[in-house]
Amino acid sequence: MNIEMWLYISKKKLINSSTPQLDVETLMCYVLKYSKKTLFLNYSTVIDCDSLLKLNYLLCRRMLGEPIAYIINKKEFWSLSLFVSSAVLIPRPDTELLIELVTLHTYLKNEFILDLGTGSGSIALALAREYPSCKIMGIDNSLQALSVARYNARKLNINNVFFIYSDWFSHVPLRKFHIIVCNPPYLSKQDFYRSIKDLVFEPYNSLVSGKYGIECIQHIIVNAYRHFTSIGWLYVEHCYKQTKIVRKIFKNNFFVKISSIKDYSNRRRVTFGCLLKN
Known part of the structure; x- marks a missing residue:
């Protein structure tokens, strides 16, 4: 499965999120260690098996309502990139x-x-x-x-x-x-x-x-x-x-x-x- 397909399918699963597109892009960038720009330039890239397993696990957590900040352990505040946990x-x-x-x-x-x-x-x-x-x-x-x-x-x-x-x-x-x-x-x-x-x-x-x-x-x-x-x-x-x-x-x-x-x-x-x- 390539990046574009995973984003498309996963976005539809986040029916309770107000920002489904942003959520799936954030998870993808987190797992693949991509910037947003790199992500957009590599939509056709095939996702390796380990990354796909991790993406699907994180997606399940998001589907259950867990905030993105806890999933990726990061939140920006006052232009500071902070580590956050539960x-x-x-x-x-x-x-x-x-x-x-x-x-x-x-x-x-x-x-x-x-x-x-x-x-x-x-x-x-x-x-x-x-x-x-x-x-x-x-x-x-x-x-x-x-x-x-x-x-x-x-x-x-x-x-x-x-x-x-x-x-x-x-x-x-x-x-x-x-x-x-x-x-x-x-x-x-x-x-x-x-x-x-x-x-x-x-x-x-x-x-x-x-x-x-x-x-x-x-x-x-x-x-x-x-x-x-x-x-x-x-x-x-x-x-x-x-x-x-x-x-x-x-x-x-x-x-x-x-x-x-x-x-x-x-x-x-x-x-x-x-x-x-x-």
């Missing part, structure tokens, strides 16, 4: 909004930035790349996730970032950080079970906050002040439906300059605010 949440394009907002602080120099719940390290590594003179700390309560984040730092040769084990702020230094960023779990249990078909392959604890979905966000906002220097900025990603309550929690904890910013789908996705300490 131990970490797959970085979403909307989360890049966090990086865009933080980079508005163009005066940052030799500051400490904290990334809570770092997962694959995507946010911490993107900020470390943007701010080479700053020190970025990423924390997670999953040892497997920390292994992935550290691997990505080595792979990308980013040296101004370090990752430690911490259950939110439990092992985080006091009065240290100028900026804290976080993409925390913000689904309720009910939200998760409504969306389980789309999320079943991703780590439950990275998605579900608790009964109401706001528990982790509230904990972060309430406790952030202990870890800021004299002035601190907190950036939190959340569900657009939580915007009102998130803003209220910010306000109740004495944050000022509170703003909620829309994502690429025109939904309010990130709320941030400033805390001035005496």
Whole structure:
């Protein structure tokens, strides 16, 4: 069987995928180690038996709904090619909004930035790349996730970032950080079970906050002040439906300059605010 025929047949099998053509091309490039350009120039090439077996195995995983990022162990975020596994949440394009907002602080120099719940390290590594003179700390309560984040730092040769084990702020230094960023779990249990078909392959604890979905966000906002220097900025990603309550929690904890910013789908996705300490 040649490449063109396999792509044609396989695409028709991905009836539940919104991007079947892209999916099969990605799998083909992954197995044959082709670029997209090389793939298009070699449609008539016959696929060898070992590659065909591997392609069909990976295709079956995709047919069962497993995300492409887990199948090929790769996801791009902020132009960084990250290794991902089922131990970490797959970085979403909307989360890049966090990086865009933080980079508005163009005066940052030799500051400490904290990334809570770092997962694959995507946010911490993107900020470390943007701010080479700053020190970025990423924390997670999953040892497997920390292994992935550290691997990505080595792979990308980013040296101004370090990752430690911490259950939110439990092992985080006091009065240290100028900026804290976080993409925390913000689904309720009910939200998760409504969306389980789309999320079943991703780590439950990275998605579900608790009964109401706001528990982790509230904990972060309430406790952030202990870890800021004299002035601190907190950036939190959340569900657009939580915007009102998130803003209220910010306000109740004495944050000022509170703003909620829309994502690429025109939904309010990130709320941030400033805390001035005496």
